Amino acid sequence: MNPAKRPLDRVQSWWLLGATTVAFLPLVTDLPLWLVAGAAAGLGLRAWQIALRQPPLSRWVLSTAVAAGAVGIVAQYHTLFGQNPGVASLVLLLTLKQLESGARRDGTAIVLLCYFLVLTSLFYSQSIPQAVALLGAVVATTAALICLADSRLPPPRLLRLAGLMLAQAAPFLLILFVLFPRVSGPLWGLPRDAFSALSGLSDSMSPGSIGRLTLSDAIAFRARFGGALPPRDQLYWRGPVLTLFDGTTWRPATFTMGNRLPYAVQGDSLGYEVTLEPHNKPWLFALELPASLPANSLIASDYQLLAREAVTQRRRYEILSQPALRAGAFESRRVLALATTVPARSNPRTQELGRSWRTRHADNDAILREALAFFVGQELAYTLEPPLLGEDSVDEFLFDTRRGFCEHFAGAFVFAMRSAGVPARVVTGYQGGEINPVDGDLTVRQSDAHAWAEVWLEGRGWTRVDPTAASFPKRIEQNLAAAVPAGSPLPLLMRRELSWLRDLRFRWEAAGNHWNQWVLGYNPQRQRDLLARLGMRAPDWRSMTTTLAACGAVLVCGLTLWALNQRRRLDPGQALWLRLTRRLARRGLPPRRWEGPLAYAERIAAARPELSAAIREIAASYGQVRYGVAPAAEFERLRTRIAAFHP
Amino acid sequence: MLAPQPRQAIVQVLEEAGRIILGKEHQLRLAVACLLARGHLLIEDLPGVGKTTLAHTLARLLGLDFQRIQFTSDMLPADIIGVSVFDRATSGFEFHPGPIFAQMILADEVNRATPKTQSALLEAMEERQITAEGSTRLLPEPFFVIATQNPSHHIGTFPLPESQLDRFLMRIELGYPDRAAERALLAGADRREMAAALQPCLSGAELLAMQHAARAIHVAAPLIDYVQALVLHTRSSPLWQAGLSPRAALALVAAARAWALLDNRDHVLPEDVQAVLPGVAIHRLRPSGETSARMNATEVAARLIEAVAVP
Numbered sequence: 001m002n003p004a005k006r007p008l009d010r011v012q013s014w015w016l017l018g019a020t021t022v023a024f025l026p027l028v029t030d031l032p033l034w035l036v037a038g039a040a041a042g043l044g045l046r047a048w049q050i051a052l053r054q055p056p057l058s059r060w061v062l063s064t065a066v067a068a069g070a071v072g073i074v075a076q077y078h079t080l081f082g083q084n085p086g087v088a089s090l091v092l093l094l095t096l097k098q099l100e101s102g103a104r105r106d107g108t109a110i111v112l113l114c115y116f117l118v119l120t121s122l123f124y125s126q127s128i129p130q131a132v133a134l135l136g137a138v139v140a141t142t143a144a145l146i147c148l149a150d151s152r153l154p155p156p157r158l159l160r161l162a163g164l165m166l167a168q169a170a171p172f173l174l175i176l177f178v179l180f181p182r183v184s185g186p187l188w189g190l191p192r193d194a195f196s197a198l199s200g201l202s203d204s205m206s207p208g209s210i211g212r213l214t215l216s217d218a219i220a221f222r223a224r225f226g227g228a229l230p231p232r233d234q235l236y237w238r239g240p241v242l243t244l245f246d247g248t249t250w251r252p253a254t255f256t257m258g259n260r261l262p263y264a265v266q267g268d269s270l271g272y273e274v275t276l277e278p279h280n281k282p283w284l285f286a287l288e289l290p291a292s293l294p295a296n297s298l299i300a301s302d303y304q305l306l307a308r309e310a311v312t313q314r315r316r317y318e319i320l321s322q323p324a325l326r327a328g329a330f331e332s333r334r335v336l337a338l339a340t341t342v343p344a345r346s347n348p349r350t351q352e353l354g355r356s357w358r359t360r361h362a363d364n365d366a367i368l369r370e371a372l373a374f375f376v377g378q379e380l381a382y383t384l385e386p387p388l389l390g391e392d393s394v395d396e397f398l399f400d401t402r403r404g405f406c407e408h409f410a411g412a413f414v415f416a417m418r419s420a421g422v423p424a425r426v427v428t429g430y431q432g433g434e435i436n437p438v439d440g441d442l443t444v445r446q447s448d449a450h451a452w453a454e455v456w457l458e459g460r461g462w463t464r465v466d467p468t469a470a471s472f473p474k475r476i477e478q479n480l481a482a483a484v485p486a487g488s489p490l491p492l493l494m495r496r497e498l499s500w501l502r503d504l505r506f507r508w509e510a511a512g513n514h515w516n517q518w519v520l521g522y523n524p525q526r527q528r529d530l531l532a533r534l535g536m537r538a539p540d541w542r543s544m545t546t547t548l549a550a551c552g553a554v555l556v557c558g559l560t561l562w563a564l565n566q567r568r569r570l571d572p573g574q575a576l577w578l579r580l581t582r583r584l585a586r587r588g589l590p591p592r593r594w595e596g597p598l599a600y601a602e603r604i605a606a607a608r609p610e611l612s613a614a615i616r617e618i619a620a621s622y623g624q625v626r627y628g629v630a631p632a633a634e635f636e637r638l639r640t641r642i643a644a645f646h647p
Numbered sequence: 648m649l650a651p652q653p654r655q656a657i658v659q660v661l662e663e664a665g666r667i668i669l670g671k672e673h674q675l676r677l678a679v680a681c682l683l684a685r686g687h688l689l690i691e692d693l694p695g696v697g698k699t700t701l702a703h704t705l706a707r708l709l710g711l712d713f714q715r716i717q718f719t720s721d722m723l724p725a726d727i728i729g730v731s732v733f734d735r736a737t738s739g740f741e742f743h744p745g746p747i748f749a750q751m752i753l754a755d756e757v758n759r760a761t762p763k764t765q766s767a768l769l770e771a772m773e774e775r776q777i778t779a780e781g782s783t784r785l786l787p788e789p790f791f792v793i794a795t796q797n798p799s800h801h802i803g804t805f806p807l808p809e810s811q812l813d814r815f816l817m818r819i820e821l822g823y824p825d826r827a828a829e830r831a832l833l834a835g836a837d838r839r840e841m842a843a844a845l846q847p848c849l850s851g852a853e854l855l856a857m858q859h860a861a862r863a864i865h866v867a868a869p870l871i872d873y874v875q876a877l878v879l880h881t882r883s884s885p886l887w888q889a890g891l892s893p894r895a896a897l898a899l900v901a902a903a904r905a906w907a908l909l910d911n912r913d914h915v916l917p918e919d920v921q922a923v924l925p926g927v928a929i930h931r932l933r934p935s936g937e938t939s940a941r942m943n944a945t946e947v948a949a950r951l952i953e954a955v956a957v958p
Contacts (some may be wrong), residue, residue, distance in 0.1 A: 154885070161926040367791040571869070596917035627867040 006104045011151040012144075013050045013101075015158070017142040020098060023114040023121075023137040024091065030124040032076050035088055035357060042095035049099070057099045065096055070094045070271040075335070107148045114141040122593035128515050137162055171555055180549040181541040182524045189372065200279030201428055201449060203237050206249040207389050208229045210428070211405040214384065216446040221276040222513060223283055223442040230270060230287070231431055234323040235286040236452065236464065237444060240427030241302040243338050245347035248393055250411060250426050253338055262301055263327035265291045269320035275516060276315045279436045282307045284428060285444075287321035293321050301335070302425070303327065304461075305399055316518055316523075328461035331423075331453075336456060339423035347394040347415060354419020364457055367420050367525050372470045375413065378402060382409075406468045406475075410451040413467040427464070431475075438510035573625035573635060580618065580642050587647045614645055654911060657857065659848045660708045661909075667704050667808055667841050670828030674819050676909060677926050678705060678793070682854075683861045683905035686816020687772050687792040688897065689807075689930070696821045698795040702753040703842045709854055710847030711789070714749035715865045718760040719804065724767035728777050742779060747771055750787050750851065754794040756864075758804040765807065768792070768833070771815050789854055811934065816898050817926035821942070857908070864904040865914040869958045873917050874899055876955045881932060884954070888933045895931045902943075917957045924948045 008016070021043055028036050048054065069092040070080065077085040094113045101110060118137045121130065142162035147153070153161070159213040200220060202209065221237075229235075242250035268289040278286060283295055284305040293299060294317030298306045307315070342351060357367045381403040389396045394412045396519075397404050404412075410426050417424035431450035433442040468475055518526070536543065570578065581600070582592045589607060591600050601619035605612030618641045624634040657679070664675050678701065681688045690698045699715070706713035716727060723773035746752070747768070754768055771777055772792050777784045794815065797804060812818065824832060832838070849857075874896055882890025891899075900915070902923040907915045925948035934947070 452915040592953075593919075594953050596921065596957050598916060598918045598920075622915045623912075623914065627865075627870050628917055631867075 005101055008104060008107050009151050010050055010159045012107055012147050015144040016107055017046050019114050019141040022140040023117045026121040026130060026133045027496060031088060034072060035091060036341040038094045039091050041381050042099060046098045056102045062096055062100050073359050083092040090117055105150060110592050111145045126520055139166060168172060173359055175551045179544055181544045183526045200281060203240050204251045205242055205426060205428055205451060207393050207408055210407045210449050211384050211449055213449045214447045218446045219277055220444045220446055223272050223274050225272045228321055235290045236431050237430040238288045238427060239283055239285055239446055240379050242426040247343045257298040257300045258297055261299060269322050270460055271320050273318045276311055278312050278314055279499060280309050280310050286319050287323060289322060289327060290324045291322045292320040314521055316521055326461045336423045339425050339456060340418050340421055342415060347392045349399055350416050354416050355419045367422055368455060371416055374428050375467050376471055380471055407451045409467040410453050413453045417455055425454050427452055427454050436506045436510055438506050439513060441513060443509060444603060483497055509540040511634060571620060576638055576642050577622050584647055611647060617641060618645060656848045663708055663845060664704050666703050667862060669831050669839055670824045671718040671821060674821055677817060677819050678838060680902055680905040681817045681907060682791050684816060685858050685859055687737040689818040690795045690798060690821060691796045691818055692821045694797060698821060699755060700838045706751040707842055708847060709849050710851060711750035713751045714745050714746040715753040717755045717757060718757050720759055722760045722762055722764045727767050728779055731780050752792045753939040754792055756794045757794040757796060758806050760804055767810050771816060773814055786950055810928050816902060818930035823827040852937045861905045861908045864907050866900060870915050871956045874920060880955050886935060889930055890912055895928060899927050900929050920953050
C-alpha cells in the first residue's frame, strides 16, 4: 500500500492532536473568543473520535463548518486577508483538518500546519515565555512527525529524539543568527493592524488621560547611562508638547520639524542609551533638553523629538542631553502668541485670577512666584481618582473640587499663566524611573507618565515649572506611591509591601532586557559591533555571506567526519556484510534488523532459489568472521565471495 | 566442533528419538540441547501428549539409568531423597537412597506435590548433591531432571513459584501432534515398547565429554553484545514487570552454545540465541498488565527478538 495512504494508528492520532493543542495554546489570548471555543470543541471532538474509534467526519459537515467559520472571520475582521484573519483561518482549517484526517499524509499536512502555526504566534509576542512555549510546541510537533514514521517508539524516546534533532540543528541556527546579513526592520512587512493594541502617551491631554495610563506597570522605555545618574528632579523625559487648548483638551500645535537642533549646545553633555518599547506613535523620549539627535529622527520647533515613522518595534538609540540647557530666548512672535491664547469664555474665574496677578505685577517672574504660591496655598489634593469635571474644568479643579492628578495641575497652571499674559505650554512625558539593581538600567514605566508646564521668560527662554512638584515634592523626589494618599489604587509593583515581588520583577526584566538587546534587537549595528569584536573589520554582506558559507561548510564537514567515523567503527566483516545486504535491498530483499546471517540467507534462498548456494556459503562465512573463533582466516574468503555475488 | 564419531552419535540420537516422538523435532532438539548445557528441563503441557515417552526415549538413547518419580499431593521429601533405616545387624542407621539417585529423573506432574516436596527436588537439582542426616552425598553425573507440569489451572495443583521455575534451564511445550504425525502414531506400534527396545547410542562418559565440548563453544564479543541488548530490553520494556536476571543471561548463553554444538558449529550465532530464547527466557519473565496472558512463549519471544537489532 502507498505509505502516504496508510491509515493513522491511534498513537499517531494522539500525538498529532497533542502537537496541535500545544501549538495552538500560545495563540489563545490573541484570537477571538468564539474561535478559541470552536477550536477547543473541534479538538475535543477529535479526542472523542480517537478514543472511541469513530470514523472521520463527513465532507458535508466539514464544508458547513468551513463556511460558518469563514463567515465568522469576515464578521469579526471585515476581511479574510491580513494578519489576524489569516491566523484565524489557519486555526480554523487546522482544527477541521484534524477532524477529517485518517491517512498518513493528513498527518504530514497537520505537522506542517503546526509548524506554521508556531511561526504565526511570533506576530503577537516575541517574549521569553513565548519563546519557551513555542520551543515546546516545536518539540511536540517534531515528536509527532517522528511518530508518523514509527509509532511503536515509547513517548519519552520520541521526545528525546525530537529534542536531539532540534539540538543538532542548534549550531546551524546560531551561525545563521549571528552571520546572516541583517537588514533594518523585519524581513517581512507586518500588516497595518499589527500594532493597534499598544499603549503609551497620546498626543492630546484631557483630565484623566494620564491618570489612566499610570495604572499600568508596562515598561515605556529603559535607559542605560554611561556615567552617574543625574539627580531625580532632573529626570524629565520630554514627550509631546501641547500648546493648543479648547477649554477641555490640550493638543499640540503644528510646528516645523528639522533634522538639526534649533538651539545652540555648549559644554558637557550627559550620554545615555534608550531602548524604547513600541508604542505606535512617532515620539522618542529624551531628557530635557536633547543635545544631539539620534539617527533617523527629527526635532520639532517645540523641542519634541520625533522618529520619522511610528515606533512599532523596539527601538534603541544613543543620545546626549544637557539638563541645564535653556532654549528659545528669541522665540518667534507667532509661537508666543499661540502660547498666551485662552478660549474667550472658558474658565472665567481662573482668567479673572490671572488678570488680577497681571495688574499687581509687571514682572513675569513675580507672577510666576505668585502663581506657585497660589497653587501651594490652595491645598490641592494629589490623587489618582479625581472627581469628574464639567465644562470649566480648570475653574472647578482650582476652586471647587481641588483634587486632581498631574494633568490637572499642569493644565490649570498653564491656563492661569496664560490668563496673566505669560506664554506657557504643557509638556507631557515621563518623570523619574527606577534603577533595576540587577543590571543598573533605569526602567521607566507607564506609571511614571507625567505632565508639567513650561513658561517663557524674557531673556531666558522656555523654563520648566512643575506645579505638581511645587505642591507635592515627594512625587518628584521619590515616586508616585509616596505622593498619593495611602490606599490609593496603585500599580501592583509600586506598592512598598511587595518588595520581594519587585525584586523578582527586576530580575525578570533584566533577563528580558538582555533578550531584547541581543536576540530581538540584534540589528545591523549590533551585528557589526559583534563581528568587529570577533575580528571582522568592516564586514559587508559579501564577506558575511562568505563567512556564513565557510562556517556552514565547517559544520557540515565536522558532522560528516563524525558520521564517517561512526561507520569506520564497523567491524571490517560487518562492512562487507553491509555491502551485500545493500545490494540485496536494492533487489527488494532488505535484511530485517533482528535477523541473523543464517536466517537472512534462508529467506533469500527461499525468495531467489538460484542464489541459495552462494548466499548460504556467504552467510556461514560471515558468521565465522563476525562470531567465529578465527575470523582473520575466513575474512579473505568472505571478501571474494561477496565480490563475486551478483544478485 | 565435535569429532565425527560423537557427532554421528548425536545425529543418531535425534533421529531415533524422532522416530518415536513424531513431529516434534524442534522440541527434541531443545531437550537434547538442555541436557548438553547441563540444565534441567520442564515440560509443561496437557496430560497425554508424550511427555513421559520423551523422557523414557532420551534416557534409553543416551544410556542413562532412569528413575521416574510420580509426584502426588501426599508425597514427602524422604520419598525422593531417601531415608535412614535402623539396621539390626550393624545396630546403626543405614541410608536407603531414594529415587533421585539416578542419572535421569522424570519428575512427573511435579505440580501435584506440596511446595515442601517440590523444594526438596529443586534443591537437589541446583546443588547436585543431597545432604541427609549430616552427611553429604553426591548425585551421579550426568544428572538430568525432566519435570513435567500440567497447566496450572488444573484442579489440585501447586504451580511452581517463579523462583523455582528459574532452576530449570528451559521450559518447553510439546503441543498436539499435527495430523500426519498423529495418523502415523495411531497406525504404528506402542511407543513405550518401542522406547524400551532402543539401544543406547552414547555412553555416560561420551555424554560428559559432549557437555564439556558445549562449554568450549566460542562466544564472540558481538554475540555478548546481542545477549546484553536482549536482556536490557526486557529490563526497560513495559511489557514485563521485571527483566531477565544475570542467571537467565548465563542460561541463554549456555543453551545457545549447546544449540550451536547440535548444529556442528564452533561458534554461537544470533540465530542460536533466538532459537533457544522461547525455551530459556520466557518462563523467567512475568508479563505486566498490558501483555496479554494468552500469548504463548513463541509469540512473546518473537516480540522480544523483533525489538532488538542483531549487532
